[in-house]
Amino acid sequence: MEGIEKVESKECYMAGYARDGLPSSDHLKIRTVTLSLDLDSIPDDHVAIQSLWISVDPYLRSRMTGIAEDGLNVSQFPINQAIGSYGAGKIIRSKSEKYKEGDIVICPEMPIAEYSIVPTKAVAIKVDPAFGVDPVDYLSVLGVPGFAAWIGIEVIGKAKEGENVFISAAAGGVGMVAGQLAKLKGCYVVGSCGSDDKVKLLKEEFGYDEVINYKKEPDLDAALTKYFPNGIDIYFENVGGKTLEAVLNHVNGFARIPLCGMISQYNKVWTEREGVRNLLNMVGKEVHMQGFMLRSYMNRFVDFITEMGGYLKDKKITSKLKINKGIESFPESLASLFTSSNIGKVVIEV
Known part of the structure; x- marks a missing residue:
């Protein structure tokens, strides 16, 4: 110039x-x-x-x-x-x-x-x-999507080896990183998405154990019963509405639900958004559900860059x-x- x-x-x-x-x-x-x-x-x-x-x-x-x-x-x-x-x-x-x-x-x-x-x-x-x-x-991996995935899985979810993790909108910018990160923590990971091409990508490139195509399995409650016979320990929430409601029927005691977003609700005024009828599951199972905004976690940004940058350079995470x-x-x-x-x-x- x-x-x-x-x-x-x-x-x-x-x-x-x-x-x-x-x-x-x-x-x-x-x-x-x-x-x-x-x-x-x-x-x-x-x-x-x-x-x-x-x-x-x-x-x-x-x-x-x-x-x-x-x-x-x-x-x-x-x-x-x-x-x-x-x-x-x-x-x-x-x-x-x-x-x-x-x-x-x-x-x-x-x-x-x-x-x-x-x-x-x-x-x-x-x-x-x-x-x-x-x-x-x-x-991507070192930006807003990666930081959101890291906060949800690492900081709020506190993912541990052997836990069961469900991630909605799994083929999106956040979901694809969150699933890979949960696998690196030693978790069993299932995602949901809306096409067979995405199912193939998530399983073959990102290492998801199972993937639900919600357009082919419209009964999400039944699908979660099939893929989580031992319940859900962490639900990474990207969708909201009926998906959140179905998940609450399958959470284990002391499950964690980091609320990253609710994309199914963004284009509706609040009076038209879908409600969730089974929140009592959170009481009886002592579930921790927490929304988060990245601006509140900027003190962890260096930790995020250090960990995720290492994964990226070692080709343990891709996008x-x-x-x-x-x-x-x-x-x-x-x-x-x-x-x-x-x-x-x-x-x-x-």
Whole structure:
């Protein structure tokens, strides 16, 4: 970018909030803006970033409702501003002593844009080439999905050898890592997903012991009886609704249920969401169910990077990416998370 003082940059912005249903072109729009890269126009302690990879995650949907108190208690994206997501980028201009041009960095709230100018405090990690990890891995195994899987299995689930683990949305970005991590802990692991291709992937590449295709086994309660004759010790919750209700009929005493997400409920207003009728199982079996937000566990981030980075370099954990091209693919990429069309972690290659 040497010698270039202005760039035309595509960005995705909020044109209106979507209270229920999937955000559409009425809510998410793409525009082109002119961005100055002249050093004099960049504030001190800011950097100009060229986006390389952008993570597409289900939690982003909850930031598009216009309702801050919608269960997840997350800040809403401002109208008419570029929205942000976890991303990897290259610094092309720097007004900071901490970063230089050419550094590859990870930003938890990087604008969904081809180019952007952000404060240095928005940069979480500078990628060390000597670590031997591809930058896109910081959006999957070493990113939001991997951190969520690690917190659920390691910190809240406290998985131990010989325990029985069930993971819903097992072929998604979080589920595929959570299952592999539970296997590394010596657990018996069963997942659920929505296609035979995903069943094959989970068993052959990610080492799941058994996998339920919920579209072919609509009676989940019966399927859980079949695959968990000795009950469930850990349920990694990604789906909610009827899945959670079925699991509660099969939990063992002192089972742990880390609540990572409830993707089946995100696109509904709360009065239309499915209830769970058998919570008394939690009382009698003294079950520990805990929701978690990653922001509350940032003090464990170094521990996570150390452990998971080691697994990644030793090829004990792998990932599957669904790569879409260009900023303009973001609306469709987000919508695809709420269908069974994707296998693995959805990312945008900018």
